[in-house]
Amino acid sequence: MTEKLLEVQDLKKYFPIKGGILGRQVGQVKAINGVSFYINKGETLGLVGESGCGKSTTGRSLLRLIEPTEGTITFDGKEVTSLSGREMRKMRRDMQMVFQDPFASLNPRHTVERIIEEPMIVHKMGTSAERKKRVRELLEVVGLNSYHAKRYAHQFSGGQRQRIGIARALAVKPKLIIADEPVSALDVSIQSQVLNLLEDLQNEFNLTYLFIAHDLSVVKHISDRVGVMYLGQLVELTESDKLYANPKHPYTRALLSAVPIADPEFEQERIVLRGDVPSPSNPPKGCPFHTRCPEAMDICKSVNPAFREDDEGHYVACHLYDEDK
Amino acid sequence: MGETILEVKGLQTHFFTDDGEIPAVNKVDFHVDKGEVLGIVGESGSGKSVTSLSVMGLVPKPPGKIVGGEINFKDENLVNASEKRMRQIRGNEIAMIFQEPMTSLNPVFTIGNQLIEAIRLHNKWDKKKAKARAVEILKLVGLPRAEELIDEYPHQLSGGMRQRVMIAMAMACDPEVLIADEPTTALDVTIQAQILELMKDLNKNRGTAIMLITHDLGVVAEMCQRVAVMYSGNIVEEGTVKQIFKEPKHPYTVGLIKSVPDMTSKRERLYSIPGSVQKPGSIKVGCPFAPRCEHAFDRCVSETPALLEAGDEGQKVSCWLHHD
Numbered sequence: 001m002t003e004k005l006l007e008v009q010d011l012k013k014y015f016p017i018k019g020g021i022l023g024r025q026v027g028q029v030k031a032i033n034g035v036s037f038y039i040n041k042g043e044t045l046g047l048v049g050e051s052g053c054g055k056s057t058t059g060r061s062l063l064r065l066i067e068p069t070e071g072t073i074t075f076d077g078k079e080v081t082s083l084s085g086r087e088m089r090k091m092r093r094d095m096q097m098v099f100q101d102p103f104a105s106l107n108p109r110h111t112v113e114r115i116i117e118e119p120m121i122v123h124k125m126g127t128s129a130e131r132k133k134r135v136r137e138l139l140e141v142v143g144l145n146s147y148h149a150k151r152y153a154h155q156f157s158g159g160q161r162q163r164i165g166i167a168r169a170l171a172v173k174p175k176l177i178i179a180d181e182p183v184s185a186l187d188v189s190i191q192s193q194v195l196n197l198l199e200d201l202q203n204e205f206n207l208t209y210l211f212i213a214h215d216l217s218v219v220k221h222i223s224d225r226v227g228v229m230y231l232g233q234l235v236e237l238t239e240s241d242k243l244y245a246n247p248k249h250p251y252t253r254a255l256l257s258a259v260p261i262a263d264p265e266f267e268q269e270r271i272v273l274r275g276d277v278p279s280p281s282n283p284p285k286g287c288p289f290h291t292r293c294p295e296a297m298d299i300c301k302s303v304n305p306a307f308r309e310d311d312e313g314h315y316v317a318c319h320l321y322d323e324d325k
Numbered sequence: 326m327g328e329t330i331l332e333v334k335g336l337q338t339h340f341f342t343d344d345g346e347i348p349a350v351n352k353v354d355f356h357v358d359k360g361e362v363l364g365i366v367g368e369s370g371s372g373k374s375v376t377s378l379s380v381m382g383l384v385p386k387p388p389g390k391i392v393g394g395e396i397n398f399k400d401e402n403l404v405n406a407s408e409k410r411m412r413q414i415r416g417n418e419i420a421m422i423f424q425e426p427m428t429s430l431n432p433v434f435t436i437g438n439q440l441i442e443a444i445r446l447h448n449k450w451d452k453k454k455a456k457a458r459a460v461e462i463l464k465l466v467g468l469p470r471a472e473e474l475i476d477e478y479p480h481q482l483s484g485g486m487r488q489r490v491m492i493a494m495a496m497a498c499d500p501e502v503l504i505a506d507e508p509t510t511a512l513d514v515t516i517q518a519q520i521l522e523l524m525k526d527l528n529k530n531r532g533t534a535i536m537l538i539t540h541d542l543g544v545v546a547e548m549c550q551r552v553a554v555m556y557s558g559n560i561v562e563e564g565t566v567k568q569i570f571k572e573p574k575h576p577y578t579v580g581l582i583k584s585v586p587d588m589t590s591k592r593e594r595l596y597s598i599p600g601s602v603q604k605p606g607s608i609k610v611g612c613p614f615a616p617r618c619e620h621a622f623d624r625c626v627s628e629t630p631a632l633l634e635a636g637d638e639g640q641k642v643s644c645w646l647h648h649d
Contacts, residue, residue: 050513157601187368187540192584192597199594214513217543221586221595244588258518260543262585264566272522273515276483 004074005176005208006062007038011071013057017281029281031057032068033232033288036307039176044202044209046223046240048216048255052277054232055212059178062210063095064088076175093123096169100181102161106153112139112164113149119171138167141204143197159190163197170201178210183218195222216259220244225313228252231288232280234307238314248316251289287319295320327358330534331380331419331502336394338372338379341387348606349375351558352394354632357502360532364549364566366539366581370602372558373538377504380536381421382411398502417447420495424507426487430479436463436490437475440497447498458497466493466523485516489523496527503527506538521548542585546570554578557613558605560632564640574635574642577614612644620646 011032019026032054039045047055061068064080073080076094083091096119099105106115116135120126126134136146142163153161162182169177179198183191199222201207213219219226220240227237228249236249247253254271261268273292278284284291290300299319307317338350350372357363367373378384380396382403396403398419403411415421423429431439440459444450450458456475463471466489479487488508495503505524509517521544527533537548545552545566552569554562554577562575573579583596600617612618615625624645634640635647 050515159601187602188542188581188584189368189598190601192586192595193599195586196595196597216514217586217588220588254515256588258514259588260517260521260541260547261588262542262546262570262582264546264570266546270518270522272518276485276516277513
């Protein structure tokens with residue numbers, strides 16, 4: 001269980017901002033600014049954060065759908081960032097992605113059969129008959145019927161489309177699935193169906209998930225460990241129960257307290273953060289959170305705290321937990 | 326119970342499309358008391374937004390039309406009100422805020438322009454006085470540097486600030502009822518917390534009644550005193566927040582509450598309601614939830630249940646399990 005499937009070290013992605021008539025680079029958006037984590041085989045790592053915190057960019061960088069600026073990604077013992085385009089394509093057979101929008105991520109002109117078969121064609125798996133047989137199997141696996149194969153995406157509901165997206169990701173028998181907000185577009189009753197499906201598939205095929213979402217209760221439900229991102233950095237990462245029971249970073253605390261709980265008798269003390277998230281093109285000096293942090297100290301304004309282990313397996317980037325304090 | 330300010334009786338809003346008549350809202354009854362927060366919950370396509378648009382007289386016609394029922398606002402039936410009269414009521418007495426703050430603000434006018442327009446439409450004030458009011462109201466909704474803000478354009482603001490501007494605009498004429506249609510759905514949780522706090526303040530300090538439409542059960546539990554649960558164009562259950570969350574009676578409400586992942590307890594397998602929402606109108610006879618209901622029996626398919634009181638203290642449910 002403790003074998004690492006994926007390890008990311010100091011991953012950075014800066015997007016250039018171009019301006020002027022000459023299109024010179026006038027600035028950078030630091031979408032990911034030094035993120036390190038690992039995922040063990042068979043586990044689910046959740047990544048949470050608000051919009052613009054870089055969680056989706058992180059997910060896409062792992063597959064090199066977005067080319068990272070700096071840092072190393074080791075997947076299954078191989079260094080991903082130095083692979084050539086052809087090798088990378090091969091590598092993606094083991095890393096698949098499920099997208100947020102089930103309406104935009106399926107080709108409306110293709111039948112479901114074609115959509116699910118396509119990754120197998122790309123990776124030259126099996127004969128045409130074998131592939132078609134597998135498509136039908138996959139449809140059953142994700143809770144659809146094999147007769148759905150001849151239909152088009154628009155004939156399905158949102159939840160069913162997300163199942164098709166999952167079947168497509170499973171087609172090439174990947175080891176890692178990166179799910180980027182897979183249930184955000186779905187209604188509550190459908191969301192729970194898809195979450196249960198993802199859990200069943202994990203048990204059946206021993207899959208590893210990177211689960212990216214903004215909904216904290218969903219992430220807590222599905223993840224073994226959870227990382228919290230803020231403005232391109234990981235601020236806290238630990239086991240999911242620990243994070244929710246004993247959040248260390250002030251941002252995590254505020255984030256958790258902000259979630260409305262579906263229980264009218266549940267009273268919680270809410271930490272309401274003032275202001276908005278600063279722009280990643282001009283992040284504040286020092287700790288990125290100090291502008292909104294209720295516990296900010298002088299040091300927070302000048303020194304960006306390191307992301308380090310405070311308790312066993314509990315990582316946090318905050319000066320409140322400095323050794324010498 | 327307080328004095329009722331808005332009462333909806335047997336409201337039917339249908340859409341006439343090429344595929345036939347679609348009953349998006351099918352005989353809906355509810356009321357909003359003075360100064361209370363009523364939550365309307367439901368999944369997409371349950372008719373909750375169309376209900377609120379009907380109250381505002383904003384259902385696009387064609388294809389939509391209110392084909393039956395009454396909307397009584399202070400002894401006046403809004404269904405029969407003229408467009409001129411509706412204009413007076415809208416904004417002045419009943420105001421509305423929408424889900425997407427970017428698309429509800431005009432990008433080519435400044436914040437001040439849009440606010441002052443709304444204020445002067447309802448009050449015969451000069452520009453100076455209206456501008457002063459605009460600044461005052463922006464401060465009320467907690468926006469910093471209100472004096473400068475009124476000369477800025479919507480794109481210069483963040484999502485949370487835009488939603489505050491929308492609320493400011495809605496509150497500009499001190500309405501008695503505020504209809505908020507998914508006001509925080511497009512916002513991040515920390516910003517959502519700010520907006521919910523603001524709406525609570527307005528409700529408490531100014532006594533504005535709020536009709537809050539949302540799919541988020543957490544938001545409902547936190548904000549509302551009473552809740553109506555909608556499914557496929559019908560209200561299936563209505564009661565106080567405590568009744569709905571602690572003693573839900575309708576199998577749909579029960580399922581919906583069980584489907585929400587719980588952050589406070591240990592990880593277990595989630596309950597899920599099988600199947601998906603039917604198109605409104607696809608079920609002509611019987612309970613609209615029957616095809617997905619695990620308790621469904623013969624009567625559920627042959628006869629449509631009415632929303633009737635069940636058990637104690639005003640909890641209403643439309644389900645044959647609870648009626649004779």
